Amino acid sequence: MINKMELKFSASLSNEILARQAVIAFISPLDPSLEEINEIKTIIAEGVSNAIIHGYELDASKDVFLKAVIDKDELELTIVDYGKGIVNLEEARMPHYTTRPDLERAGMGLTIMETLSDSFAIKTLPGMGCKLVIKKKLAKETISYGTTC
Ligand SMILES: Nc1ncnc2c1ncn2[C@@H]1O[C@H](COP(=O)(O)OP(=O)(O)OP(=O)(O)O)[C@@H](O)[C@H]1O
Ligand SMILES: [Mg+2]
Incomplete structure (x- = not known):
């Protein structure tokens, strides 16, 4: 089954930990390995810090969007900013x-994210922002998200 979450937060570096922890909590039913947790934390930290530092130039009045989807054994992360965008x-x-x-x-952020991902795509337009879509396979497939009560 598919499970998803979305988060919108101010473009402040203090929210980097929120973004990381939210996704780690979200994937915890899949019982990820320590290595997977660390890799996913790194991917999110790099993507979110880029949005905040480069996209919004540390303007905390702006918003960063983070979406996570689990489909079987694959985690898809989408990180979006509506900031400066990338010219080249x-x-x-x-x-x-x-x-x-x-x-x-x-x-090294983009290089690190690409290395740690199974699939890594960037869409950007100068002045319009940046959208990263990252896919990462996890070793285990979730059994069930359903509640028992
Ligand atoms: N969301 C973004 N908005 C605008 N520019 C970006 C964004 N993400 C990356 N960039 C541009 O791409 C460059 C390379 O990004 P990358 O993450 O690889 O390195 P960095 O952020 O400069 O350094 P590091 O990630 O190692 O601290 C950045 O310096 C910046 O110019
Ligand atoms: Mg970076």
């Missing part, structure tokens, strides 16, 4: 490329 996506995806060396960013 090919360049942005290159390891060590960053537009914010002043903030000591390493330029």
Whole structure:
């Protein structure tokens, strides 16, 4: 069966932990391994921090959207911002490329997310924002989300 959740939160880095923990709680019925938990936390941290730092330039009046869907053994994460967008996506995806060396960013977030995902897609338009869709297979399939009472 399919299970889904959506979260909308202010573009503040303090909400990164909320985003990570919400998804980890959401997938907990699948009994993910520690490795899977850590990889998913990393993917979310990188995606959400990009939305906040680059998309919205730390403007906490803006909103970040996070959706998670579990379909059988696959987790699909969607992270959306309606911020600046990316002008040159090919360049942005290159390891060590960053537009914010002043903030000591390493330029590795997109590369890390892609490496840890089974499928990784970015849609972006300058001035319109950025949408990441990440798919990751989990080792176990959920048995049931139904309640017993
Ligand atoms: N949501 C976004 N909105 C606008 N620009 C983005 C977004 N995500 C990424 N970018 C652009 O792509 C570049 C590369 O992103 P990436 O996450 O790989 O590195 P970084 O965020 O600069 O550094 P790190 O993730 O290692 O801290 C960013 O510097 C930024 O210019
Ligand atoms: Mg980044």
